[in-house]
Amino acid sequence: MNTISFTIEEIQVPETIEGAGWEVFEEYVTVRDAVESHTMGTDLLELPLADVWSEYRDNPHRTRRHFAVWQDGGIIGRGIVTLRPHQPEIGSHLMADILPEHRRQGIGNALFEVVERVAIEAGAPVLKVVLPHTTTAGGERVAPPTGFGDLSADDDGVRFLISHGYALEQISRISLLETAGLAERLDPLREASAKAAGDDYRVVTWTGLTPERWTRDLAELRTRMSTDAPSAGLVMTVDEWDVERVREHDARIAESGRTILTSAAEHVASGSLVAFSELVLSDGKPLATQEDTLVLRDHRGHRLGMLVKIAAADLLLEQAPEREAIVTWNAEENRPMLDVNEALGFRAIGYEGGWQKRV
Numbered sequence: 214m215n216t217i218s219f220t221i222e223e224i225q226v227p228e229t230i231e232g233a234g235w236e237v238f239e240e241y242v243t244v245r246d247a248v249e250s251h252t253m254g255t256d257l258l259e260l261p262l263a264d265v266w267s268e269y270r271d272n273p274h275r276t277r278r279h280f281a282v283w284q285d286g287g288i289i290g291r292g293i294v295t296l297r298p299h300q301p302e303i304g305s306h307l308m309a310d311i312l313p314e315h316r317r318q319g320i321g322n323a324l325f326e327v328v329e330r331v332a333i334e335a336g337a338p339v340l341k342v343v344l345p346h347t348t349t350a351g352g353e354r355v356a357p358p359t360g361f362g363d364l365s366a367d368d369d370g371v372r373f374l375i376s377h378g379y380a381l382e383q384i385s386r387i388s389l390l391e392t393a394g395l396a397e398r399l400d401p402l403r404e405a406s407a408k409a410a411g412d413d414y415r416v417v418t419w420t421g422l423t424p425e426r427w428t429r430d431l432a433e434l435r436t437r438m439s440t441d442a443p444s445a446g447l448v449m450t451v452d453e454w455d456v457e458r459v460r461e462h463d464a465r466i467a468e469s470g471r472t473i474l475t476s477a478a479e480h481v482a483s484g485s486l487v488a489f490s491e492l493v494l495s496d497g498k499p500l501a502t503q504e505d506t507l508v509l510r511d512h513r514g515h516r517l518g519m520l521v522k523i524a525a526a527d528l529l530l531e532q533a534p535e536r537e538a539i540v541t542w543n544a545e546e547n548r549p550m551l552d553v554n555e556a557l558g559f560r561a562i563g564y565e566g567g568w569q570k571r572v
Contacts, residue, residue: 217318219284221292221327226269226279238266240288241281248310252345252370253563257389258540261495267469274299274458278331282311282324289315292328296335303448304339305332316369325377333572339448342379342568344370345387357381359445361545364566374568383445383544383567386551388559390539396530398558403523409516410478414487416524418476420532422463427477428456430486435459438505443544447567470496474532476524478517487512490521492529492539501529503541506550518553526557
C-alpha cells in the first residue's frame with residue numbers, strides 16, 4: 214500500500230495586502246475558491262483576495278487560526294478555527310477543505326482532527342460547520358429538524374460531517390437576482406410597499422461609512438440580528454454591538470476596498486431606525502453581496518422588508534449600474550424573507566448546511 218505523504222502547518226494571515234507571506238496566503242485562498250466552485254458548479258461566489266484577507270484577519274470580536282495542508286510543495290487543503298472571545302458559549306466555527314482530486318485518502322480526516330483539537334483545547338463547548346453543498350436531486354436525503362429543505366446524502370460534505378458526529382441543524386438557500394431590467398420590475402412592488410408603510414416610516418440610505426446620526430441605531434439592529442434572525446437548533450447568544458464596533462466594522466470593509474450600500478426605514482414618530490438592508494460591493498466583481506436585512510419584530514407587518522430591499526436595489530442601480538446581479542443567503546425556514554426575495558425575482562442557485570456537534 215502506498216503511503217500518502219503530506220504535512221499540516223499553521224499559517225499566518227499577512228499583516229498587509231501583498232505583505233510578507235502573501236504568496237502562501239494567495240495559494241491558500243485558491244484552494245478555498247476551487248473547492249467552493251467545484252461544489253457549487255460555478256465560480257460566481259469567488260471573492261477578491263483583498264476581501265478574503267480582510268475577513269480572515271483577527272479583529273476584537275473574532276479570532277481565527279489557519280492551517281494549510283502541503284503536498285509536493287503545494288497547498289492542497291486548508292482549515293480554519295474561528296472563535297468569538299466575547300461569546301465563548303457559542304463555540305467555534307470550523308472549516309476543512311480538501312481539493313477534490315485529493316479526497317478519500319485520509320487527508321481530510323487528519324486536517325479535521327487538527328481543527329477540532331485546536332477548538333476543543335481553546336474551550337469551545339460546541340463545534341459548528343457552515344458548508345455549501347451540491348444541489349443533486351433525488352436519492353437518499355438528509356433533512357434538518359426544522360423540516361425546511363434537505364440535502365443529498367451522497368454529497369461529500371454531508372457524508373463527511375455525519376461520519377464525524379455532526380448534526381444538520383439548518384439549511385440556507387443561496388439565491389441570485391439579475392439586475393438587467395430590475396428597475397422596471399420593481400415599480401409595482403415599490404408602490405405597494407410604500408403604501409403599506411404609509412406615513413409612519415420613511416426610507417433613508419447612505420453609501421460607505423455609517424453616518425454618526427445612525428451608528429447607535431445600527432448597533433441595535435445588528436445586535437438584534439443575533440436574536441431575531443432564524444437560527445434553528447444552532448447554539449446562539451446575544452451578539453452585542455455598540456457604536457465603536459459599527460465603526461470598526463465599517464472601517465475594515467473600507468480598508469479592503471469594498472463599499473457598503475445601506476438602506477433603512479426610520480420610524481418617524483420615534484426618529485429611530487427599525488429596519489435595514491445592506492449590499493456590499495467588491496472591487497471589480499460583477500456581483501453585489503446581500504448582507505444583513507432585518508425588520509424589528511415590533512414593526513413587522515408593514516412590508517418594511519420589501520421597502521428596504523427595494524431601496525437598497527435602487528441605490529445599487531444608481532451607484533453601481535455595471536453590477537450584473539445580487540446574491541443572498543436566507544434560512545429555508547425564513548419564509549417571510551424568502552417571500553420578499555421571490556417577489557423581487559431571486560432564484561435559488563445553491564444551498565448551505567449549518568452543522569453542529571456538542572463537545
